[in-house]
Amino acid sequence: MAAMRRPFRPPTPANVCSRWLHLVTGGMVAVVALFIRPEPGGHGPLELVRAALLSVPPLVLLGLVPVVRLAEGLQARLMLVPGRPSPHRDARRAELTAAPSASAADLARTVCWLVLRVQTGALTLSASVWLPLQTVRLAGRGDGYALLAPLPLLGLAAVVVGAGALVAAAARWLLAPSAAERIAALEERTERLMEHNRLARELHDSIGHALTAVVVQAGAARAAGSAAFTGQALAAIEETGRRALEELEGVLEVLREDSPQPRDRPALTDAARLLDAARGAGAEVTAEVSGPLESVAGPVSREGYRILQEALTNVVRHAGPVPVTVRIAVHGGTVELDIRNRLGDAGPVSGSGRGLRGIRERARLLGGRAEAGPDAGSWRVHARLPAAVG
Template sequence: MLRFVRPLTRSVTYTRWLHLFIGVIVWGMWLFVDTERPYVPVVLLGLLGLIPAVRLAEGLQARLLLSPHGYAESASGIAAESSATWADRWRTALWMEIRLALGLLTGYLTANLLGLSVDLAMAAGGGTGEGELIDVPGHHWWYALLAPLPIAALLAAVVGLGELITAIARRLLGPSAAERLAALEERTEQLLERNRIARELHDSIGHALTVAVVQAGAARTAGSTEFTDRALSAIEETGRAALEDLERVLLVLRESGRPASRRPTLTDADRLLESARASGAKVDAEVTGPVEQLPGPVSREGYRIVQEALTNVLRHAGPVTTRVRIAVADGRLELEVANPLPGPVTSTGRGSGLRGIRERAALLGGKADTGPYDGEWRVHVGLPLDGLR
């Protein structure tokens, strides 16, 4: 029982009823002008639907009166945009015709079912009434028991027609297949951007925290004022760089009008190497080729790959001798970070950091190999440069 009563307690049921009645008003206004040609409103509304701005007006009205979830398009499924193609115009014209037809049906049922209920009530009291749907013969007291039935039928019809007009509005006024595809592509781009930002935060903040932990531990055990000063300087520099990265990411997330700070590239790799050396690691670096001429995306992602690889060295192996090679030659960028294994290999190489390295490489059409090799843990990444300049 509640299933049938619940729609009658929702305000959207009655705003849909109002929306359906608007078609009756248009028809009635025309009949005041010309009763001999009632088909003219049908033609005029069809032509009106071909005007691009009409789709915008109809969409706004439908979202306001038909949606049970409010005005937002994401909740209503009804767009509010002018017609961009002829397909949109024809869909709008069809919507106008269907809306008029359902409006006339709603008006007919409203007037006649209410009239039938009044006729039954009058016949029960000894009066007379002429109903258009059903003639009420004679005068019987039990007609009073039947009088609520037409009203119940009217309310059921209003609920059903309201659901029907809403479903049609979502189909004819909602986004087309091309618009839905474009929205899906935009959403995918947003998710990819957020995933990239999450990886950058992981790499940058993770590197800063790892350096800070290693430096603090080394300073505590060294017992040297000079070493402690160097460690604190390294922690300060690394923390400042991480804060710059964090501020840049927050500017992007907030869609601020302020320009975001420049993202680091492989030309800034010395900063990573010095940070690792300040943590006690002996870094043997080799940089060959025109690194400064690398395409922006490759250079930025390459920096993050080297950063994550060095972070993993400090986190899992400590301040050990590390070999870093950055080479640009033959249309490729080769990155390699290797360090001696501190003991038996227990990691599966499936951590989020290594996964991020592989994802960055795959995104640029390259490949990343990570794992033990000849007594070392090696991260080797090859990225193609063709087509990225």
């Protein structure tokens, strides 16, 4: 119902002017036809309309050229929906195609649009020339005819507004994106949303981990009261902040340039930096790595790194300086991550947090699985991922 009511909204001056120009531009095709094949009656309004009818066969041939649909769609977006970009205008412009014809139905609609645009444009152009002349003639006759002089101008305004509304409504049907184009646009939007969600997880994991490590290290340095320990903590804080800035720059580069992935994203082969950061925050980390980490597929290795990062961040944040056992194993076409730590004084970590949900989502998107929860007096995060992605 909203789409049906839209053509009947009160037009703005910008809409009226741009639609009139769009119509008159189409009507110029009839003017060209009139001069190529003059009508016996001269160049009057009726002759212009007849010339527009004679232009139908060439318009049919022109509409069968696929790129014409692209050109007409871009013109319609610019002239029928004028104004600066806004959510409302963007939605209305999205109703008009911006792609060449890809099917017989697209070609047929393009032909109908060209014929409608030229015929309506010829009528509008005739009215734009003939009706103002009638106003001048009535005003020049004197007597009571001068009182009728505004009527042709009112008629012209009605023709321009009505014809503009007609072509705007017709464009939303004849120049509407095809089903295949709508599906492609929906898939593109879905991919963009998935990319935004992935970037949000990247920021949560990398920056959240860095801030947690910095806070814990700074607190430990203040409590220790040792110049040597404070120096080590400050060095660790500096290194953690530098790495966080590098990762943040990579994520921002994706947002700025729309590149496929952040540059230099860390992978499981860089797990040592996570273990060192956790040790710097006071955790007693024991690590066991087996299997060829470099053979793991890039997406799996990068997501595995983020899973390990989130697990260690949770240990530092919720359990404090407790013993942690990390096992990373590559065997039988799978990557296994197992992180265990003794439960701290704060008790078990809630399994409904955003970080733990992110761990499960990462594993599930790769075709693996991840679990987190208490296990024999310890908190355990266990993930099993495929070493290769299909």
